[in-house]
Amino acid sequence: MNKQAELIKQISGVNPLKCMKCGKCSASCPSYNEMDIKPHQFVSYVINEDIEALTASKSLYKCLSCFACVERCPRGVKPGKLIDAARQVVIRQRGQEYLSPDEIPALLDEETPQQLLMSAFRKYRR
Amino acid sequence: MQKIGVFVCHCGSNIAATVDVKKVVEMALLEQGVVHAEDYPYMCSEAGQSRIAAAIAEKGLTGIVVCSCSPRMHEATFRKAAERAGLNPYMVEIANIREHCSWIHKDMAEATEKATILMRAAVAKVHLNAPLQAGESMVTKRALVIGGGIAGIQTAIDIADAGYKVDIVEKTPSIGGRMSQLDKTFPTLDCSACILTPKMVEAAAHENITIHTYSEVEKVSGFVGNFTVDIRKKARYVDIAKCTGCGVCQEKCPSKKIPNEFNRGLNNRSAIYTPFAQAIPNVPVIDTTACIKFKTGKCGVCEKVCQAGAINYKQQDEIITENYGAIVVATGFDTIKLDQYGEYAYGQSKDVITSLELERVMNAAGPTKGHLERLSDGKAPKEIVFIQCVGSRCSDDRGKPYCSKICCMYTAKHAMLIRDKYPDTNVTVFYIDVRTPGKNFDEFYRRAVEDYGVNYIKGQVGKVIPQPDGSLLVQGVDLLDQKQILKKADMVVLATAIEPNTDVRKIATMLTASIDTNNFLTEAHPKLRPVESPTAGVFLSGVCQGPKDIPETVAQAGAAAVKVIGLLAKDKLKTNPCTAQSDELLCNGCSQCANVCPYGAITYETKLINDHGIREDRRVAVVNSALCQGCGACTVTCPSGAMDLKGFSNRQILAEVDAICR
Numbered sequence: 198m199n200k201q202a203e204l205i206k207q208i209s210g211v212n213p214l215k216c217m218k219c220g221k222c223s224a225s226c227p228s229y230n231e232m233d234i235k236p237h238q239f240v241s242y243v244i245n246e247d248i249e250a251l252t253a254s255k256s257l258y259k260c261l262s263c264f265a266c267v268e269r270c271p272r273g274v275k276p277g278k279l280i281d282a283a284r285q286v287v288i289r290q291r292g293q294e295y296l297s298p299d300e301i302p303a304l305l306d307e308e309t310p311q312q313l314l315m316s317a318f319r320k321y322r323r
Numbered sequence: 324m325q326k327i328g329v330f331v332c333h334c335g336s337n338i339a340a341t342v343d344v345k346k347v348v349e350m351a352l353l354e355q356g357v358v359h360a361e362d363y364p365y366m367c368s369e370a371g372q373s374r375i376a377a378a379i380a381e382k383g384l385t386g387i388v389v390c391s392c393s394p395r396m397h398e399a400t401f402r403k404a405a406e407r408a409g410l411n412p413y414m415v416e417i418a419n420i421r422e423h424c425s426w427i428h429k430d431m432a433e434a435t436e437k438a439t440i441l442m443r444a445a446v447a448k449v450h451l452n453a454p455l456q457a458g459e460s461m462v463t464k465r466a467l468v469i470g471g472g473i474a475g476i477q478t479a480i481d482i483a484d485a486g487y488k489v490d491i492v493e494k495t496p497s498i499g500g501r502m503s504q505l506d507k508t509f510p511t512l513d514c515s516a517c518i519l520t521p522k523m524v525e526a527a528a529h530e531n532i533t534i535h536t537y538s539e540v541e542k543v544s545g546f547v548g549n550f551t552v553d554i555r556k557k558a559r560y561v562d563i564a565k566c567t568g569c570g571v572c573q574e575k576c577p578s579k580k581i582p583n584e585f586n587r588g589l590n591n592r593s594a595i596y597t598p599f600a601q602a603i604p605n606v607p608v609i610d611t612t613a614c615i616k617f618k619t620g621k622c623g624v625c626e627k628v629c630q631a632g633a634i635n636y637k638q639q640d641e642i643i644t645e646n647y648g649a650i651v652v653a654t655g656f657d658t659i660k661l662d663q664y665g666e667y668a669y670g671q672s673k674d675v676i677t678s679l680e681l682e683r684v685m686n687a688a689g690p691t692k693g694h695l696e697r698l699s700d701g702k703a704p705k706e707i708v709f710i711q712c713v714g715s716r717c718s719d720d721r722g723k724p725y726c727s728k729i730c731c732m733y734t735a736k737h738a739m740l741i742r743d744k745y746p747d748t749n750v751t752v753f754y755i756d757v758r759t760p761g762k763n764f765d766e767f768y769r770r771a772v773e774d775y776g777v778n779y780i781k782g783q784v785g786k787v788i789p790q791p792d793g794s795l796l797v798q799g800v801d802l803l804d805q806k807q808i809l810k811k812a813d814m815v816v817l818a819t820a821i822e823p824n825t826d827v828r829k830i831a832t833m834l835t836a837s838i839d840t841n842n843f844l845t846e847a848h849p850k851l852r853p854v855e856s857p858t859a860g861v862f863l864s865g866v867c868q869g870p871k872d873i874p875e876t877v878a879q880a881g882a883a884a885v886k887v888i889g890l891l892a893k894d895k896l897k898t899n900p901c902t903a904q905s906d907e908l909l910c911n912g913c914s915q916c917a918n919v920c921p922y923g924a925i926t927y928e929t930k931l932i933n934d935h936g937i938r939e940d941r942r943v944a945v946v947n948s949a950l951c952q953g954c955g956a957c958t959v960t961c962p963s964g965a966m967d968l969k970g971f972s973n974r975q976i977l978a979e980v981d982a983i984c985r
């Protein structure tokens with residue numbers, strides 16, 4: 198059993214086996230064209246325990262955390278949470294687990310979506 | 324001179340969107356003898372039929388033409404409507420301006436012209452129509468079911484429960500069919516034998532059911548309500564009345580190297596054998612191609628060991644003749660041969676098997692006593708790959724174009740059962756689509772994935788490559804992850820396409836029932852008459868009509884039984900009055916008509932004929948109108964033009980041709 202795959206499942210609370218490969222998540226994703234590993238593939242990469250590829254993927258940085266995929270998945274799989282968890286794994290590897298609200302203004306730019314901030318708090322909470 | 328009414332139907336927009344129906348009405352009124360013509364949106368509706376009745380009464384019509392859909396659809400409807408209005412039903416003609424016209428044309432002017440021509444031809448025919456009276460024939464209150472699988476058994480039980488006698492003719496030594504070979508059954512996973520055996524026993528014990536196993540239908544004649552059937556009861560060489568089913572003969576028989584058909588050839592049986600322990604009847608048969616006594620005259624062991632004295636090497640095939648009112652075909656299916664699918668290495672490796680073979684492997688009474696093991700070395704497989712749609716959904720000449728319908732479900736079943744019993748065996752399924760429509764079916768398949776961790780991969784397998792170490796290398800694709808997959812497996816299971824049993828063609832020919840391009844028996848109407856064949860009195864039950872699982876098979880079997888009961892409940896049937904008749908003055912007694920008649924309706928008599936004052940004895944053809952089905956084969960064969968079909972006489976047909984060419 199792959200530890201990292203287990204960790205991702207634990208952090209995200211996702212049971213990837215529930216996925217029926219319908220593609221609704223990828224069809225809903227606003228960042229689909231930017232991604233190398235697509236939302237429906239987050240699920241199969243975790244099933245196949247190919248976490249190295251997933252964490253190296255540029256999708257980590259292209260996902261907007263809009264959670265359209267989470268909202269629309271007909272089987273409640275929540276693939277967005279998997280990529281979110283993959284980010285967390287990377288962050289933990291780098292030892293950057295905490296973000297103070299005071300640090301945020303300096304990190305902001307015009308294009309940062311609100312949801313990303315919310316997502317950041319979800320990730321960097323203690 | 325006839326007084327003819329013409330009724331042009333719009334069929335909603337089906338006809339009226341392509342045919343100018345008003346114009347057809349206008350043209351009809353110009354035809355000789357037409358005293359009334361009208362159009363209406365739905366002639367077949369209550370209101371439409373009332374208009375026809377009203378016109379018949381008001382105008383004193385002697386014949387009518389309905390320009391509408393195919394006569395297969397509504398000829399009977401309009402004939403009945405005319406009859407209720409006091410007109411002989413055979414004074415009704417249908418001009419098919421839908422299937423033959425509006426549905427196949429785009430141009431309105433052309434379609435309208437063709438509709439007009441078809442109307443004219445029908446009017447020309449009505450001029451020569453004469454009232455015909457339907458006769459009556461008796462109904463033999465006994466049914467025949469061909470095939471003793473679950474379909475045949477269920478149909479027979481339902482008919483028998485309604486109080487009618489039923490005979491089952493089963494080709495193999497026992498009833499039970501494919502279901503007796505299965506281990507557990509989806510969607511409930513109950514053991515197949517546990518639900519089938521009681522039904523087999525019920526059929527065998529039923530006072531209204533007679534079972535002829537190891538028997539085949541040899542000849543069928545007659546027609547709905549009155550079939551005569553020859554059944555060949557093949558010699559078992561074991562007396563059914565004496566055998567106690569002890570099985571000593573099979574144990575002692577020295578000829579033991581014959582591939583066991585019931586176990587799909589995965590192990591061997593003896594020359595004298597019962598196919599399986601719960602066989603009904605539990606009486607063996609001797610396979611003469613393998614029996615030493617039959618081959619060399621020596622041996623005779625079974626005769627010596629049989630305490631009951633049941634062995635009889637002198638037994639002969641017996642032909643019995645029975646009469647039936649209805650016949651149900653329930654001949655089932657087999658899996659296709661895989662010779663053309665070399666890429667899966669079936670036949671190269673013993674560890675590549677079909678799903679039906681896996682059923683036998685998983686069955687406690689099977690060749691491995693229910694242990695899941697590789698057939699090459701008996702080792703427990705740790706990696707199993709299932710391949711879906713093998714030979715199904717292939718429009719090339721290797722496979723079948725249709726979906727076999729049952730394999731997605733039975734593969735989910737196999738995968739789940741394996742993961743349940745052998746949790747450290749990994750199961751991977753390569754699929755094109757997972758097709759699981761049915762009550763609780765998708766939930767069943769999802770359980771395999773979510774609760775049992777079966778790995779479903781969207782994509783096909785290109786190749787299975789047997790490895791020197793005895794394993795199998797499976798080369799497939801994961802289309803969603805866009806990766807080619809090379810997977811080592813210990814066992815590969817092929818969800819092999821199913822096809823109708825090969826001798827269904829022979830059966831269909833005997834019954835004049837039709838089969839489709841895939842050899843499935845054709846239903847009279849794909850939606851509205853799904854259990855009746857187009858041949859009156861012949862019904863369809865089970866997979867011989869199309870792929871089905873057990874619940875669907877049983878439902879269809881019950882439906883076929885209801886149709887049979889409906890027929891047998893009648894004391895008399897109306898016969899078709901459109902039968903052949905021969906003109907004694909023209910007949911020269913050549914016998915050609917009798918040779919072509921498929922129903923044996925024509926005989927010859929020597930009669931005193933008065934031919935324009937010359938009186939002489941002549942041999943002439945006589946048609947038995949109770950047997951004649953009006954197929955018309957004799958009329959086109961008769962060299963003297965003496966044979967004619969009532970309702971479809973040569974004069975009538977030529978009048979139609981003339982009207983079309985006018």
Ligand SMILES: Cc1cc2nc3c(=O)[nH]c(=O)nc-3n(C[C@H](O)[C@H](O)[C@H](O)COP(=O)(O)OP(=O)(O)OC[C@H]3O[C@@H](n4cnc5c(N)ncnc54)[C@H](O)[C@@H]3O)c2cc1C
Pocket residue numbers: 469470471472473474475492493494495498499500501502505507508509510538539540653654655656657678679680682729733736821824826827830864865866867871872873874876
């Ligand atoms: C691998 C596999 C697994 C399956 N698992 C399931 C399952 O889990 N659940 C489920 O619902 N369904 C399952 N099925 C489907 C099931 O087997 C069929 O639905 C069912 O057997 C159909 O019954 P039938 O009577 O129409 O045909 P059959 O079972 O084929 O019976 C036909 C009978 O007619 C006899 N016969 C054939 N020709 C003649 C002739 N000329 N004269 C006299 N007799 C003749 C045959 O010998 C046979 O006894 C499975 C099928 C396969 C291949």
Ligand code: SF4
Pocket residue numbers: 222225226227228229236259260261262263264265266267276277280
């Ligand atoms: S949460 Fe990420 S992966 Fe899901 S739809 Fe939004 S951008 Fe796409």
Ligand code: SF4
Pocket residue numbers: 215216217218219220221222223236237240269270271272273274275276
């Ligand atoms: S929407 Fe849900 S079920 Fe469909 S592919 Fe995406 S994760 Fe799987």
Ligand code: SF4
Pocket residue numbers: 572575576577578594595609613614615616617622623624625626
């Ligand atoms: S006579 Fe034939 S069937 Fe009987 S025991 Fe000998 S080989 Fe077997």
Ligand code: SF4
Pocket residue numbers: 711712713715716725726727728729730731732756757758818
């Ligand atoms: S039932 Fe499934 S495996 Fe069988 S042919 Fe249809 S799609 Fe293929």
